[in-house]
Amino acid sequence: MVRLTASSLLRLGLAALLAVSGTGPGFAQAQTGAAQQNPAGAQASEPWPRNYETPAGAIMTLHQPQVTEWKNYTSMTALIASEYKAKGSQEPAYGVIEVTAKTAADRENDEVTLSDLTVANINFSTLTRNQLSDASLEIGKLLPPETLTLSLTRLTASLANYERLQDAPGFTADAPTIFVSEKPAVLLQTNGKPTTAPVKGVSGLEFVINTNWDLLAVGDPATYYLRVDKSWLTSKKIDGTWEPVSELPSDFAKLPDDENWKEAREAMPPAPLADDAVPVVYYSDKPAELVVIDGEPALQPIAGTDLEWVSNANTDLFRDTANNTWYFLTSGRWFSASDLKGPWSFASENLPDDFRNIPDGEPYSIVRASVPGTSESQEARLTASIPTTARVSRSDVSVDVTYFGDPKFERITGTDMAYAVNTNFTVILVGGKYFVLYNGVWFIGDAPTGPFTVADTVPDEMYTIPPSSPVYNVTYVRVYETTPDYVVYGYTSGYLWAFLAWGTLIYGTGYYYPPYWVYTPGYPPIYRPWRVTYGSGTYYLPGRGTFTAHYGRAYGPYGGIAAGGIYNQNTGGYIRGARAWGPYNQAGYIAVRGPGGNRYWVADVNGNIYKSWDRGVTTNSRWSRENTASKAQGQWQKRKSGQTSSARGQNILADRDGNVFRKENGNWKQHNKGSWENIKSAAERDKSAKTRPERVKELRQSLDRQQISRQRSTQRFESRRESFSGGRSGLQRPSTRRFERRR
Incomplete structure (x- = not known):
């Protein structure tokens, strides 16, 4: 029975996987050379639908795949609306192929790698049992054994309307000190x-x-x-x-x-x-924010809204004429004030609806990613929830933890755990064992100084650490798989201090963690700063799925407030942690030798923390490719050039019941017994409790949303491609560039 209820389609996170590529014929070749440096540009985008000739001479037409489930972001199920035309046949049979695959996301290269691709179900309602059996054999031969890749940007853009992610609790919304100047100004901050x-x-x-x-x-x-x-x-x-x-x-x-x-x-x-x-x-002496306006505010009206954009400010500043209120965005949070001099209060939870109506294509459009309820915000949240994973060799990876003096631990409020304060490593005492989290890998030992080995498991208690603790970000790194030879670890954006809260994506917990000082008579103090939420002019870059610091002279030449120095009392040396402590370039973690040593090492990581390891750590997407590289090539070799007349339409969708829909002249139709009929006629056969007008309306809205998702995913992909082609400045507002540090 054909069920036309929209609920079945709403279960589908409709992913327009338009950038499928791989090593087999008919797909884009593996990235090499410059393509590796420009991941967005490296994703080939062949037009859909795609036609293939089977060994038996049948023509198989595949339309854009639709993802129905992405479980734990490690396994995927997708539907492919398909046309099967047996050799000698004049009319194609329409149906749906359901496939499953293991996945590994690579945010840095904008890829999701699919391996172990398997046909889970084939549904061609107009084929006889014998025809379906023959078609199934041909389709099985069609699937390639090698890995495939698709664009993560397109996938998240398509899924954004269907994935409803939960906010994390416990963050504070207290406003920082906000200075506003209509003259040239700088913000001199000390961490305490x-x-x-x-x-x-x-x-x-x-x-x-x-x-x-x-x-x-x-x-x-x-x-x-x-x-x-x-x-x-x-x-x-x-x-x-x-x-x-x-x-x-x-x-x-x-x-x-x-x-x-x-x-x-x-x-x-x-x-x-x-x-x-x-x-x-x-x-x-605490993290603050600075808004610099070049003279009086230049207010540019935003069409279709009551909002005005301050075009001559160094940051995101707006005015709502409807309530005569100013709105300032920093670290993914909105603050409002009736006067630019303050006081400022948290406003993300009651932001005027007009912010969701800010149009695309403008210098200020970038803020849509930080407006709750927008597709850009949903995409940012989804991207932040996808783990970056790696396989860690038990024998080739180790960590050497040093302290400033004897190890000192402080209790984590509300728990029985404690964390080390006089080291630049993250060391947590749980149940008599010492756990070290270093560059995305957990280690375990019986003593605070080790020796440490790769951890198989992490106690559940670890994931109860509250945001009020400076080591809260460890709760976003988990063990995904263990074997005798390796352990699979993964982290989501919370490890890099980007969190889901108040319906959007924010940077930092909002808490201020005072730095830790070691004072020794006769020696200068040793300084250990923690991550901060404010003090860097931090904002979100949709093109790269990360937060970046203002990095201009208004906030200092070395990034955010926590970019101070770490002093070694024995050597008299120190290092400035600018690249290591600000959110610029997504992340960075610093490791400094203790008082007895004289070697400093800074890891400034852009994109993937696991790449900071010299050996023993393999990113999951790379492992997937290497694991299948020796397999035989797939049967995608008989590529049929050109398209059948029935495959010219780009707007073909499917559901799990084997129904296929397409849009003609602005109207949606469903394929039924060899012909296309209006969905109103198809709805008459639906036996659900809803009336036919309700069913038709819901179905049409669902199909329209899916089509919009496909279009948006293509736009996001092209935007990312342009951003990488244009360099870093192409991702920033014109008003921000003039405050950048000259290089």
């Missing part, structure tokens, strides 16, 4: 009370450790010097009035000739400020 340490080898010259600026101090009481690009400002008080200087103290010439002070040395002697414009210096 400003703390200084001597510049190695330079008597009488100190630097402020816990800031992301070149901030030096001379004398007692101290006179501060702040570098802004090629110029310097000075002040008697860190929160006082800053004035430009044309000459620096003589000790500045003795700054070490290393990477830590390269840019500071290049700014000597000080260059005069352009147009004598002295920037206003705003100071905060």
